[in-house]
Amino acid sequence: MRLTDDAPADPILTGKGLTKVYASTGSGMARKAAVDGIDVSLLPGECLAIIGESGSGKTTLSRLLLGQLRPDAGQVAYEGRPVLHGSQAAKALARDSALVFQNPFASLDPRWTIGRSVAEPLLAARRRGSGHLWHRRQDGTGLADQVAKVLSAVQLDPDRLMTAYPSDLSGGQAQRAAIARALIVKPRILLADEPMSAVDVSARVGILHTLQSIMAQSRQQADPSNGMSMIIISHDLGVVQHIADRVMVLVRGKVVEEGPVNAILNHPKQSYTRQLLAAATL
Amino acid sequence: MSCEHADRPRLGSKAAFPGRLGFFGRMRVVLASMWRKASGRYSLIVLAVWILVSLVSRFWTPVPIWTTDGYRIWRAPSRDHLLGTDGTGADILSWLMAGSATNLAISFLAVILSGVLGLLLVMAMVSHRSGVSQTVVVLVDALISLPTVLLALILAVPLGPSIAVVVVACGFGYGLNLARIVRPQALLAAESDYVQSARHSGVGSFRIFCTHLVPNVIPVLCVQLSMSAGTSVLAEAGLTYLGVGVPAGLPSWGHSLTTSVKFINVFPLTVLWPGLVVTMVVVALNLFGDALRDAIDPVANPRLRAAVAAAGRSALRSEEYQEASAQLDDSDHHVDNAIHAGEGGNDVAEY
Ligand SMILES: Nc1ncnc2c1ncn2[C@@H]1O[C@H](COP(=O)(O)OP(=O)(O)O)[C@@H](O)[C@H]1O
Ligand SMILES: [Mg+2]
Numbered sequence: 001m002r003l004t005d006d007a008p009a010d011p012i013l014t015g016k017g018l019t020k021v022y023a024s025t026g027s028g029m030a031r032k033a034a035v036d037g038i039d040v041s042l043l044p045g046e047c048l049a050i051i052g053e054s055g056s057g058k059t060t061l062s063r064l065l066l067g068q069l070r071p072d073a074g075q076v077a078y079e080g081r082p083v084l085h086g087s088q089a090a091k092a093l094a095r096d097s098a099l100v101f102q103n104p105f106a107s108l109d110p111r112w113t114i115g116r117s118v119a120e121p122l123l124a125a126r127r128r129g130s131g132h133l134w135h136r137r138q139d140g141t142g143l144a145d146q147v148a149k150v151l152s153a154v155q156l157d158p159d160r161l162m163t164a165y166p167s168d169l170s171g172g173q174a175q176r177a178a179i180a181r182a183l184i185v186k187p188r189i190l191l192a193d194e195p196m197s198a199v200d201v202s203a204r205v206g207i208l209h210t211l212q213s214i215m216a217q218s219r220q221q222a223d224p225s226n227g228m229s230m231i232i233i234s235h236d237l238g239v240v241q242h243i244a245d246r247v248m249v250l251v252r253g254k255v256v257e258e259g260p261v262n263a264i265l266n267h268p269k270q271s272y273t274r275q276l277l278a279a280a281t282l
Numbered sequence: 283m284s285c286e287h288a289d290r291p292r293l294g295s296k297a298a299f300p301g302r303l304g305f306f307g308r309m310r311v312v313l314a315s316m317w318r319k320a321s322g323r324y325s326l327i328v329l330a331v332w333i334l335v336s337l338v339s340r341f342w343t344p345v346p347i348w349t350t351d352g353y354r355i356w357r358a359p360s361r362d363h364l365l366g367t368d369g370t371g372a373d374i375l376s377w378l379m380a381g382s383a384t385n386l387a388i389s390f391l392a393v394i395l396s397g398v399l400g401l402l403l404v405m406a407m408v409s410h411r412s413g414v415s416q417t418v419v420v421l422v423d424a425l426i427s428l429p430t431v432l433l434a435l436i437l438a439v440p441l442g443p444s445i446a447v448v449v450v451a452c453g454f455g456y457g458l459n460l461a462r463i464v465r466p467q468a469l470l471a472a473e474s475d476y477v478q479s480a481r482h483s484g485v486g487s488f489r490i491f492c493t494h495l496v497p498n499v500i501p502v503l504c505v506q507l508s509m510s511a512g513t514s515v516l517a518e519a520g521l522t523y524l525g526v527g528v529p530a531g532l533p534s535w536g537h538s539l540t541t542s543v544k545f546i547n548v549f550p551l552t553v554l555w556p557g558l559v560v561t562m563v564v565v566a567l568n569l570f571g572d573a574l575r576d577a578i579d580p581v582a583n584p585r586l587r588a589a590v591a592a593a594g595r596s597a598l599r600s601e602e603y604q605e606a607s608a609q610l611d612d613s614d615h616h617v618d619n620a621i622h623a624g625e626g627g628n629d630v631a632e633y
Contacts (some may be wrong), residue, residue: 068482099479107475110581111497113590117476121483128484163594165580165587181479 010080011041012229013093013189017074018064020057034060036253037074042189045227047215049240049261051276052250058233061250062191065231067093095125097189098182103198104174108166108181115162118147118181125185150180153217154210172203176210183214190214190230196239204239212243237276241265249273303593311589315577322573328566336383345373347380347533356549365555368542374555380533381556385515385563388448388534392514393507395453400460400506404499405491407465408472419465422458430455430517431524438526448518448527456510463506464499471498501575501582508571512564519560535560 020035035057042048042065050058063069065076067083067090075082078096081089098121101107108117122143148158154176166174175195182190192211196204211232218227234240240247240261247264249257249272257270268274303311316322344364351371359366365374406418434451441447471477477494481487496503515535521527522536523543530537535556542552580586 066482068478094482094484097482099482101475101479103475107479109474109476109494109498111500111579112476113594115594120480120485124480124483124485159595163591165590167581168587185483 009044012044012079013040013042013065014077015040015061015065015074016077018061018071018076019073020060020064020069021072022060033072033253035064035071038250038253038255040065040248042229042231044188044229045219046246047230047232047244049237049244049247050231050233050250051235051237051240051247053235053276056235056250057253058235058250059193060253062193062231062233066097066099066189066191093189095128095185096187097191098185098187100175100178100182100190100192100195102194104171104178105166107178108174110166113163113165114151114169114177115144115147115158117166118150118162118177118184119143121181121185122146146184147180150184151177153183153214154180155206156180170203171199172206175199175203175207179207179210179214186228188228190228191233192230193233194235195232197235208239208242215243236279237265237273238279249276303590307589307593308586311586312574312577312583315583315585316573319573319576321569322577325566325570325573328562329570332382332386332563332566335379336386339376339379339383343373343376343379345376347372347376349373356545356552358551366551368538368552369545370541374538374552377533377538378535378556378559381535381538382559384445384528384532384534385518385536388445388452388518388528389511389514389567391445391449392452392456393511395449396456396460396510397503397507399453399457400464401496403457403461404464404468404495407461408468408491408495410487422461426455426458426462428455431520434517434521434526435524443522443526443529445528445532448514448521451521452510452514452517456506456513460503460506460510464502467499467502468495471495501579504575504578505571508567508574512567515560515564515567 016039018035018038018040019033021031021033023031038061040048040061050061052058060069064071064074067076067078067085070085076093077083078089078093081087081092083090083093099107108114112120144162147162151158151161156173156176161169161173161177166177169177175198179192179195195211196207199207211230214228215230221227230243232240232244237247244261247257247259247261248255249264249270251272257264257268257273264273265277268277313326316326345362349372351367353371354363354367355369355371357363357367357371363373363375365378368374368377403418403422407415407422409415409418430451433454434447437447437450438444471494472490474494477490480490480494485493518527518534519536519539522534523540527536528534538556539553539560542549542556546553576582577586580590
């Protein structure tokens, strides 16, 4: 546990009373909130796990937090500034955050090489920096180096995989490539939405290992309060117990339990959390 | 980190990004892949001959096309007239050769027009503004019911019979069709996680359309556009027969068919030759589309993937990378082991 009591850092991202009701849920049924008045906060360098069964609103909550969905009620704040659609804070949040999805083969363009996919966010950031909308010849300075470095950081062989296509990769390799893609812009917030559910069991350990080593690396930095924060979403408490600092358990859009991972694991207050623990796979 | 590449030699500044096989390199692999299949080989040969004959016919035909001989009409094939002569005594082979250029131009322009129109419509159809996308979807559905022939007849009123009528009528009709067929594929890509990631990274909509959506609909595009090219050959024949296509003085396959089809009972050979040419070309174009789809799509063509990988490797190994390759080979094994350990059973004990 690295969250020391002596330095109570300000949260990097907070959500207050977040609520989202989808327009078309069910026929004739009363519209139910997918996310129902949730308060969250994410500290710098922290790994927060959001746990809950399918349909409990984990994905919706995470999209609200990253400003990809507009909440029907409540507000998200990034570094204390409210994230409103099109605001500077929303742009900063998008720039400083990255996503890893459930299905790695859906999150990598099947017709792009891994190297190109991984480099895409970096090139987009460079274009933004240079202010040019469309470079015919993009500035490729050190691009291959950076891609190689980040591929190595997720335990992929750059020389072999940089020019491979997703269809040549195993599920585990593809998911690590997707993680590399997220990491290349050095995000301050990494959101991993069920990153292990779609890959086979043997590859899950490898991905968990990769995520752990990324968190460990960011914590070794000179200023740990500036390290990368991670939100990891899962329906499986067993998957996240090795990596999360804090756990939040969602049931039907509401938080039923929240706290440090050890407390939750050892003394679950809710019977629902106990069931989740019993069903843990790793 | 067990597999740090800290001492990797640096790629020269502004170096091409590995994995970007140049256009000509890519075309070579694509053509070679097409050539491997009989259908692809047939289509490539027919198309190559078509293009070659079109070029040659601009400068030379066995008999100048305006040379007619009133005493030698409806002649059977002979040494002087390899495919015989038509009702004016003109050389059929020469007219077919000269016509191939017209048909090539029509097919080419119709494909370009329908491709551009189709992609523009698709761009509007996958737009985030639901007002725009829904309007265009309805518009396309409504306009698609307008028959190509009717459109050509309408266009012929101001334009008179001309190449433009055929090109615009075909390009318009096929463009609408293309948009309708490509839309589901494009939507699938537009809603995919990789596009969502790209958008989150700040990549603009137009760039996403060009770099993610278009490459992912290329398989459908290949088939549809080559079919459009084939159909435009048939349409040219039909429209010319109706008198709204290629004008009388201009050689085209439709023209050759039209002038002799009235006498098909008496002189069937004169209809057979242009019919044969049209059939061969249309079949070739359809086969070409299928072969191109299989060859140009990296997902479907492992040879293309291998070529891209090889090009990337050689880019990495070139110049500055040369002396370090031995060292890289070492680390390859190292990384392989690391990957294996990471994915395999070794680490499981930890948890
Ligand atoms: N785009 C959408 N439109 C309508 N309903 C949705 C949409 N996305 C999710 N939902 C509904 O919202 C609820 C929460 O979904 P989600 O956040 O995806 O849950 P989880 O990620 O935990 O599986 C579910 O009941 C789901 O059916
Ligand atoms: Mg989900």
